[in-house]
Amino acid sequence: MAVHGEPRVASENFTVAVHDSDGLTLIELDGELDVSAAVTLRDALVAADLDEGVDVRMDMTGLQFLDSSGIGLVVGACKRVRASGGTFSVRCDPGQVRRAIEVTGLVEYLQLDEGAG
Numbered sequence: 001m002a003v004h005g006e007p008r009v010a011s012e013n014f015t016v017a018v019h020d021s022d023g024l025t026l027i028e029l030d031g032e033l034d035v036s037a038a039v040t041l042r043d044a045l046v047a048a049d050l051d052e053g054v055d056v057r058m059d060m061t062g063l064q065f066l067d068s069s070g071i072g073l074v075v076g077a078c079k080r081v082r083a084s085g086g087t088f089s090v091r092c093d094p095g096q097v098r099r100a101i102e103v104t105g106l107v108e109y110l111q112l113d114e115g116a117g
Helices: 035-047 068-083 096-103
Strands: 008-011 014-021 024-033 055-066 087-092 112-114
Touching (some): 024 035, 024 068, 035 068, 087 096
Antiparallel strands (some): 008 014
């Protein structure tokens, strides 16, 4: 079960918020997910306790930038969730962040779909 509360702020350029609703854990990312913000996302993912077969939706529609350290954390979270019997998907708008995921060949693996909705 995810941790509730205020968004965790890594810097003025990145926030992560975790919400539970009707068996779904929603992880909302906003700002720039780079190496300096990665530790905050990692801490939020650990606190969210993703090893209990939860269904996770990661919303990246608020991200303006995503680097390889952020992609690694997202893939690691996806592996954890699925290994425990849960589901994992990502919502992402067209643009730079989606292109970063496309270049890595992870669109299908992350069950990526476009934002809004």
